[in-house]
Amino acid sequence: MTRIEAEQTEQHPFDVDTDVDPVSDGRFVAELSDRWNALGGVVNGGYYVAVGLQALRRVLDHRDPLVVSTFFSRPARPGAVEIHTEVARQGRRVSTGEARILQRGKELVRLTATFADLAVAEGDLSLTEPPQLPPPDDAIDPVGVRSFPGVTMTDQVEYRFASVPGWRTGQPSGDPSAEFWMRFKHRREADTLSLPMLVDAAAPVVLDLAGVTGSVTLEMTTHVRRRPAPGWLACRVATRHLAGGYHEEDFDIWDSTGALVTQSRQLALLL
Amino acid sequence: MTRIEAEQTEQHPFDVDTDVDPVSDGRFVAELSDRWNALGGVVNGGYYVAVGLQALRRVLDHRDPLVVSTFFSRPARPGAVEIHTEVARQGRRVSTGEARILQRGKELVRLTATFADLAVAEGDLSLTEPPQLPPPDDAIDPVGVRSFPGVTMTDQVEYRFASVPGWRTGQPSGDPSAEFWMRFKHRREADTLSLPMLVDAAAPVVLDLAGVTGSVTLEMTTHVRRRPAPGWLACRVATRHLAGGYHEEDFDIWDSTGALVTQSRQLALLL
Numbered sequence: 001m002t003r004i005e006a007e008q009t010e011q012h013p014f015d016v017d018t019d020v021d022p023v024s025d026g027r028f029v030a031e032l033s034d035r036w037n038a039l040g041g042v043v044n045g046g047y048y049v050a051v052g053l054q055a056l057r058r059v060l061d062h063r064d065p066l067v068v069s070t071f072f073s074r075p076a077r078p079g080a081v082e083i084h085t086e087v088a089r090q091g092r093r094v095s096t097g098e099a100r101i102l103q104r105g106k107e108l109v110r111l112t113a114t115f116a117d118l119a120v121a122e123g124d125l126s127l128t129e130p131p132q133l134p135p136p137d138d139a140i141d142p143v144g145v146r147s148f149p150g151v152t153m154t155d156q157v158e159y160r161f162a163s164v165p166g167w168r169t170g171q172p173s174g175d176p177s178a179e180f181w182m183r184f185k186h187r188r189e190a191d192t193l194s195l196p197m198l199v200d201a202a203a204p205v206v207l208d209l210a211g212v213t214g215s216v217t218l219e220m221t222t223h224v225r226r227r228p229a230p231g232w233l234a235c236r237v238a239t240r241h242l243a244g245g246y247h248e249e250d251f252d253i254w255d256s257t258g259a260l261v262t263q264s265r266q267l268a269l270l271l
Numbered sequence: 272m273t274r275i276e277a278e279q280t281e282q283h284p285f286d287v288d289t290d291v292d293p294v295s296d297g298r299f300v301a302e303l304s305d306r307w308n309a310l311g312g313v314v315n316g317g318y319y320v321a322v323g324l325q326a327l328r329r330v331l332d333h334r335d336p337l338v339v340s341t342f343f344s345r346p347a348r349p350g351a352v353e354i355h356t357e358v359a360r361q362g363r364r365v366s367t368g369e370a371r372i373l374q375r376g377k378e379l380v381r382l383t384a385t386f387a388d389l390a391v392a393e394g395d396l397s398l399t400e401p402p403q404l405p406p407p408d409d410a411i412d413p414v415g416v417r418s419f420p421g422v423t424m425t426d427q428v429e430y431r432f433a434s435v436p437g438w439r440t441g442q443p444s445g446d447p448s449a450e451f452w453m454r455f456k457h458r459r460e461a462d463t464l465s466l467p468m469l470v471d472a473a474a475p476v477v478l479d480l481a482g483v484t485g486s487v488t489l490e491m492t493t494h495v496r497r498r499p500a501p502g503w504l505a506c507r508v509a510t511r512h513l514a515g516g517y518h519e520e521d522f523d524i525w526d527s528t529g530a531l532v533t534q535s536r537q538l539a540l541l542l
Contacts (some may be wrong), residue, residue: 066517067490067538069340071367071383073360088381089344093540094489096342098381110359110369110383111343114489114538116517124513125480127447176398209396218365218385219338221492223538225514241531242395243496246337246387250536260512263519265536267338267385267494269364 012188013156014197018050021060026085030057031181032103034078034152037204041150045109046200046215052099052111053193055083060095062115064192069221070111076103083230118192118227124133130254131179131234136160139181140166157201158185160232167207176205177238182253189230190255196222198233199251199264205237206247206270215247215271231256245270284427286469289321291329297356299326302363303374305349305423310474316380316488322381323370324464326354331366333386335463340492341382347374359383370438389463389498401525402450402505407431410452413439428472429456431503431516438478445530447476448509449453460501461526467493469504470522470535476508477518477541484542486518491537502527516541 017033029041036047049070056064081103088096094251096114100107139160146168147154160181166173182198184190190198206212234254239247251264288304307318320341328334352374359367367385371378404410410431417439418425431452437444453469455461461469470493477483505525510518522535 067342069342069383069490069492070357071338071340071385073367088342088378096344107359112340112381112383114342116515118515120515124515125447125518126514127509127511174394219340219492221340221490221536223517223519223536225512225517238398240398241496241534242283243397243531244391244393244395245387246494246496248494260514263512263536264533265492265494 012063012186014188014194018054020055020083026059030083032076032078032081035156037152039148039151039152039214043078044200045072045154046197048076048101049111050193050197051144052083052101053113055085056097056099056113059085059087060097060115061090062095062117064116064118065196065224066114066116068111068113068196071119072109072217072221074106074108076108076192107141126260130258131236132163132182133179133234136181140164153201156185158183165208172210173208176208178205181232182235183232190228190233192224192227195224195262199262204206204238205253215268215270217266217268222262222264224262226259226261228255228261229257278394283457285459285465289325291326291354297330299354301352301354303347303349303352306427308421308423310419310422310485314349315424315471316343317468319347319372321468323354323372326356327368327370327384330356330358331368331386332361333366333388334468335387335389336495337385337387338494339382339384341380342490343380343488345377345379347379368430373441397531401529402507404450404505405433407452407503411435424472427456429454436479441479444479447479449476450507452503453506454503461504463495463498463500466495466533470533475520477510486539486541488537488539493533493535495533497530498531499526499532500528
């Protein structure tokens with residue numbers, strides 16, 4: 001937005017907290033906020049993926065993240081970070097770059113992303129049905145049922161479930177899957193830049209397996225398939241395979257028109 | 272293998288063709304063979320992913336690729352390539368590095384991978400059933416029905432289908448999914464290094480949609496979940512969403528014991 005627009009509108013916490021400042025050729029600085037903390041009070045990984053994407057968008061020719069892969073090396077703390085970007089290829093249809101986020105000189109994550117222009121992403125084929133959920137007004141806010149200390153993400157993002165996930169009340173269901181509505185609080189619509197954050201903005205569904213207390217993401221790949229329409233987002237999340245202490249999690253999101261807007265998969269290590 | 276073992280056994284084409292030679296700190300050279308060509312006579316992307324993984328395995332502390340993400344910038348030709356590796360983090364349980372493959376000074380791909388030790392990957396949970404296929408001896412070799420000029424991959428890898436995919440005989444079925452057996456020819460078992468190649472070793476299932484003539488992979492992420500048991504591999508492949516000319520493809524493989532050994536997803540551009 002222009003400076004005049006910025007003065008006239010109050011920026012959403014997502015836009016304030018993912019803002020990056022250029023310092024030299026391809027390098028940026030940013031400040032990780034404590035407003036996006038996940039379970040355990042740790043800075044949410046998807047949040048700093050979005051910070052890296054903000055930096056990459058400044059150096060690439062295209063506007064929309066199309067596919068993003070992030071490898072997580074170390075947990076982040078709120079505070080200053082540096083972002084080092086590098087352009088791999090600027091093409092006519094897509095462009096690719098890499099961003100590394102460092103804190104106190106140590107690499108937190110490296111993410112590679114291909115950007116495109118998704119303005120014209122018309123639906124050609126969709127063989128998966130979106131989740132069948134009650135209207136958001138008739139569904140349950142799980143945070144209202146039980147919140148967790150240290151989690152601040154739930155001040156920025158809200159959720160509506162058909163029924164409260166078992167783990168939230170200490171009764172894991174044994175089924176590591178979930179369907180629910182999600183949206184930003186404070187009147188901000190999702191866009192292609194925030195979808196790669198939102199796919200990491202809910203608690204992992206493996207918490208619904210008895211004995212599981214948490215997991216740490218090693219890698220997450222997100223495909224952004226179209227610009228989302230305004231409104232609630234319908235989410236479907238599932239883990240299907242645990243082996244050797246590792247598990248995947250698939251996180252798909254449909255917009256309010258019933259169109260698939262993103263598919264994400266992560267590989268994580270059980271705690 | 273030791274030099275004595277190498278002299279005593281004839282190496283499989285996969286091992287010969289993915290071999291890399293160190294030239295300086297973290298840099299390697301290799302020769303891309305023409306024995307892994309896909310439809311259109313192009314060098315298969317999964318093949319040079321395996322070349323990159325061979326280089327990374329020399330610089331990382333762990334043996335098995337656990338998760339690999341590759342961004343494809345330019346098509347490769349058979350011939351000399353350089354591989355530049357960089358270690359991101361050597362940890363106790365996992366290690367992460369990046370490899371860039373260059374040909375004539377231009378970057379073909381950049382791949383980031385986390386390696387681990389999967390020797391002890393016992394099955395904890397699996398909520399997806401492996402494909403139900405007739406025994407390989409009762410199934411159909413589709414290459415025997417119709418082969419394609421320029422494709423050499425089928426000299427190294429063989430396939431068995433319950434029924435021949437429609438596109439192979441010019442009758443696309445309209446269903447972009449497939450289940451089949453796969454294995455190396457020439458008596459080599461799959462291992463964790465070759466699985467990231469094998470998930471890209473079959474024709475894309477979007478060919479079974481009318482009017483689709485091919486697709487180009489932009490990014491591919493592969494999770495290797497365990498070391499495969501010897502024998503035929505059972506594969507399940509599906510594309511579920513096309514939008515704006517892009518499609519994903521999921522490629523899961525189970526080993527001969529019925530254990531899931533790899534999950535892969537790519538984002539590709541329809542030709």
